[in-house]
Amino acid sequence: xxxxxxxxxxxxxxxxxxxxxxxxxxxxxxxxxxxxxxxxxxxxxxxxxxxxxxxxxxxxxxxxxxxxxxxxxxxxxxxxxxxxxxxxxxxxxxxxxxxxxxxxxxxxxxxxxxxxxxxxxxxxxxxxxxxxxxxxxxxxxxxxxxxxxxxxxxxxxxxxxxxxxxxxxxxxxxxxxxxxxxxxxxxxxxxx
Amino acid sequence: xxxxxxxxxxxxxxxxxxxxxxxxxxxxxxxxxxxxxxxxxxxxxxxxxxxxxxxxxxxxxxxxxxxxxxxxxxxxxxxxxxxxxxxxxxxxxxxxxxxxxxxxxxxxxxxxxxxxxxxxxxxxxxxxxxxxxxxxxxxxxxxxxxxxxxxxxxxxxxxxxxxxxxxxxxxxxxxxxxxxxxxxxxxxxxxx
DNA sequence: GTCTATAGCGCGATAGAC
DNA sequence: GTCTATCGCGCTATAGAC
Numbered sequence: 001x002x003x004x005x006x007x008x009x010x011x012x013x014x015x016x017x018x019x020x021x022x023x024x025x026x027x028x029x030x031x032x033x034x035x036x037x038x039x040x041x042x043x044x045x046x047x048x049x050x051x052x053x054x055x056x057x058x059x060x061x062x063x064x065x066x067x068x069x070x071x072x073x074x075x076x077x078x079x080x081x082x083x084x085x086x087x088x089x090x091x092x093x094x095x096x097x098x099x100x101x102x103x104x105x106x107x108x109x110x111x112x113x114x115x116x117x118x119x120x121x122x123x124x125x126x127x128x129x130x131x132x133x134x135x136x137x138x139x140x141x142x143x144x145x146x147x148x149x150x151x152x153x154x155x156x157x158x159x160x161x162x163x164x165x166x167x168x169x170x171x172x173x174x175x176x177x178x179x180x181x182x183x184x185x186x187x188x189x190x191x192x
Numbered sequence: 193x194x195x196x197x198x199x200x201x202x203x204x205x206x207x208x209x210x211x212x213x214x215x216x217x218x219x220x221x222x223x224x225x226x227x228x229x230x231x232x233x234x235x236x237x238x239x240x241x242x243x244x245x246x247x248x249x250x251x252x253x254x255x256x257x258x259x260x261x262x263x264x265x266x267x268x269x270x271x272x273x274x275x276x277x278x279x280x281x282x283x284x285x286x287x288x289x290x291x292x293x294x295x296x297x298x299x300x301x302x303x304x305x306x307x308x309x310x311x312x313x314x315x316x317x318x319x320x321x322x323x324x325x326x327x328x329x330x331x332x333x334x335x336x337x338x339x340x341x342x343x344x345x346x347x348x349x350x351x352x353x354x355x356x357x358x359x360x361x362x363x364x365x366x367x368x369x370x371x372x373x374x375x376x377x378x379x380x381x382x383x384x
Numbered sequence: 385g386t387c388t389a390t391a392g393c394g395c396g397a398t399a400g401a402c
Numbered sequence: 403g404t405c406t407a408t409c410g411c412g413c414t415a416t417a418g419a420c
Contacts, residue, residue: 006403024216025305027395041404043397099304108360109301112291113217123364149384154377157366158358161374162350165357168300169349172315182353185346189381192341198385219413233386235415 007045009035011056019092019100023053023110050115053107057121060103061128064088068132078140079187082159085136086183089163094176101171105164130156137190146190159186199237201227203248211284211292215245215302242307245299249313252295253320256280260324270332271379274351277328278375281355286368293363297356322348329382338382351378 013034017026028039028049046052071084092100104125111119133156140146148155162182170179205226209218220231220241238244263276284292296317303311325348332338340347354374362371 021304022214022216022302024214025302028397029394038405039396040398040406044403047397049396101301105357105360106301108364109293109298110214110217111360111363112213119364126361126364149380150377154373155381157361157370158354158374158377161358161361162354163357164361165297165355166350166353168297168303169318169353169356171303172300172311172318174349178349181346182350185342185350188341189347220415221412230387231414232388232416236385239415241414 006037006041010037010042010045010052011059014052014056015060015103016096016100018056018106019103020097022106024113050118053114053118054121057104057107057118057125061121061125064125065128065132068129072132072136078136078143078145079191081136082133082140082187082190083183085133086163086180086186089167090176090180090183093167093170093179098175099171101167102164105167108164109168126160130160133159140190147192148190155190162186198229198233202229202234202237202244203251206244206248207252207295208288208292210248210298211295212289214298216305242310245306245310246313249296249299249310249317253313253317256317257320257324260321264324264328270328270335270337271383273328274325274332274379274382275375277325278355278372278378281359282368282372282375285359285362285371290367291363293359294356297359300356301360318352322352325351332382339384340382347382354378 010031013031014026017030017034028042031037031042032039042052046055067088068085071088072081075081075084089102092102104122107114107118107122108126111122114122130153134152137146137148137152137155137159141148141152163179166179166182170176170182174181202223205223206218209222209226220234223229223234224231234244238247259280260277263280264273267273267276281294284294296314299306299310299314300318303314306314322345326344329338329340329344329347329351333340333344355371358371358374362368362374366373
């Protein structure tokens with residue numbers, strides 16, 4: 001709280017705008033209007049848009065993986081862990097003024113127009129998330145609770161894609177409730 | 193070939209650009225350079241970008257659903273139909289200069305910056321695809337081949353989101369081969 | 385139907401005062 | 403650290419000649 005508060009406000013505004021509309025539809029002017037600061041001041045904190053995106057992805061990844069780890073730690077049951085993991089995507093969707101998808105899901109669509117540090121950050125987000133899903137799935141299999149055939153890595157990739165894609169598709173119809181129903185349905189396929 | 197060839201060339205170029213980079217990163221100038229025509233000429237065929245997007249979505253939807261229907265008709269086995277359906281997404285991903293996702297998957301991320309006819313078109317694409325998946329899934333269940341618990345509509349939504357999301361995520365890592373592996377893994381979950 | 389030319393705007397980014 | 407002012411560019415879109 002001593003310093004850097006403006007930086008945080010900029011990142012918060014940028015994140016919300018991107019989650020709602022995408023990076024290419026978000027401008028310094030939009031951020032400026034959202035938090036009541038001039039464009040030039042934003043450039044002082046983040047010289048270029050690429051730098052802003054990069055910082056945003058780093059912060060989001062750390063924050064989101066932190067949520068994942070704490071939510072996974074708080075449950076013993078892999079099935080509960082999986083639903084809790086999915087609920088992070090659902091919560092984003094229903095947060096605030098709504099229609100917010102995962103930041104890195106949005107950026108995935110815009111990957112080829114991103115700077116290379118930003119693009120690398122998005123890929124890392126995907127990898128880290130899938131790695132955590134693998135752990136949940138393998139634990140569930142060891143316990144004799146999940147009964148899927150095949151590679152846990154592929155099931156993890158499947159579930160991750162389904163949640164990222166589901167967040168985007170559910171914005172068009174059904175919203176967070178529909179995403180939740182999809183997550184529960186997916187769990188049913190794993191349990192038997 | 194008698195007429196309207198320019199219109200088709202414009203739509204082809206626009207589609208490729210959007211599938212690769214997104215609608216907000218695609219400009220009349222890009223199309224102009226791709227097909228060797230002036231920007232003003234594009235405006236003659238499609239007065240506004242919204243009109244171009246709308247026409248593009250209509251054409252894509254008709255084309256894609258046509259592929260779906262013919263591919264479904266050509267297979268008897270629901271499991272084969274499902275893999276064939278998924279292969280449409282895989283084929284897009286590996287086509288041409290690569291890294292092309294589903295047009296409406298890309299536009300789903302940019303939904304809130306689309307004009308309302310375009311947005312409605314994207315939603316319709318989602319609905320029509322899920323409806324076709326429901327039919328495949330129900331047929332598979334009736335035949336005693338698919339063994340999923342729960343609502344076929346939810347499983348359809350799940351699979352559709354997984355393919356749309358998977359196309360986006362697989363562009364970051366693994367490409368069409370990874371998407372194919374995910375589709376096969378999904379089928380395994382349904383078969384038993 | 386395609387062209388040249390240009391209007392009018394919003395963008396990312398920079399210079400320099402305070 | 404924030405501001406005013408502005409640059410230069412690319413965008414969508416339009417007017418009008420050919």
